[in-house]
Amino acid sequence: MKKIALLLWVTITLFFISSCTNQKQADIVTTMFPQYDFARQIVGDHMTVSLIVPPGVEVHSYEVTPKDMVAIKEAKLFIFTSLEIDTWIKDPSKIGGNDTVVMDLSNHYTLDDMEHNHLLSLTIEDDHEHEDELHYWTDPMIAIQLIEAIMEEIIALDPENEAVYTQNANDYIAQIDALHHALDDFIQSGYVDTKIYFAGHNAMSLFGKRYHLDITSLFESFKPDADLTSAELIQFTKLVSDENIHYLFIEELVEPKAALQIVNELASKDYELNLLVLHGYHNITSKEKEEGARYIDLFSSNINHIKLALNNQ
Secondary structure, three states: OHHHHHHHHHHHHHHHHHHHHHOOOOOEEEOOHHHHHHHHHHHOOOOOEEEOOOOOOOHHHOOOOHHHHHHHHHOOEEEEOOOOOOOOOOOHHHOOOOOOEEEEHHHOOOEEOOEOOEOOEEOOOOOOOHHHHHOHHHOHHHHHHHHHHHHHHHHHHOHHHHHHHHHHHHHHHHHHHHHHHHHHHHHHOOOOOOEEEEOOOOOOHHHHHHHOOEEEEOOOOOOOOOOOOHHHHHHHHHHHHHOOOOEEEEOOOOOOHHHHHHHHHHHOOOOOOEEEEOOOOOOOOHHHHHOOOOHHHHHHHHHHHHHHHHHOO
């Protein structure tokens, strides 16, 4: 009986391995949502694109699987965010297969001084804090540079469809640029250097600098999904009421326990505090993926939330 059970287990295991091996892998494999979205917008139906981090999973805590490594080795193009975000990548030169093009996306943009109507090109080392650069994709103008860089790599893989890829990239860039100008015009209409508050670690520094918004963390070093102590609750509720804050921004994919404690405590004192997501584009939920959410959709949502907060401030 034991031999039969063992034989059955071996058969099922071999079948599973065979199925995984024979399964067609994606042409382009990515480690985070922005490059996943950019690549799929560029290629359309001409190539397949996959995101190794499952929907709803926090990027920073993801652990790569053997299946992911197989997918990367069989991909034509592997795009990762940076060695600091994708810490499991120790040597990019050894991560892919013999024919895999490996692209470190963090090497494909430059910063500028972000002065309104006076953009001066800078290298990424010039007077910019390292923490700002860690989440470089949050600046839509950098996102445009990334789209262009990914487009070039895709064209190099499939030059016959260059016209299609170029058109798709340019169309998407135009949409992002239009939203960028809409938000910039709104901020310039009277909200320059306005302070908005963020619950938790602020990954939107470059976004804030781009639009001259002062995004201030309510508790920079405190985990937003942890419970507040009584002393901390008193401290943060006092700060909110003293600053007359009625809109507090929170991260995506993180349970805002601390922020909700503050909301409930203030509500008991008839003080209304609303929570709004300021999306850092790291990843999306299963529902958002099913609905076909794009970078531009998240950007548009951020704009609507910012306008709501500032118009009612």
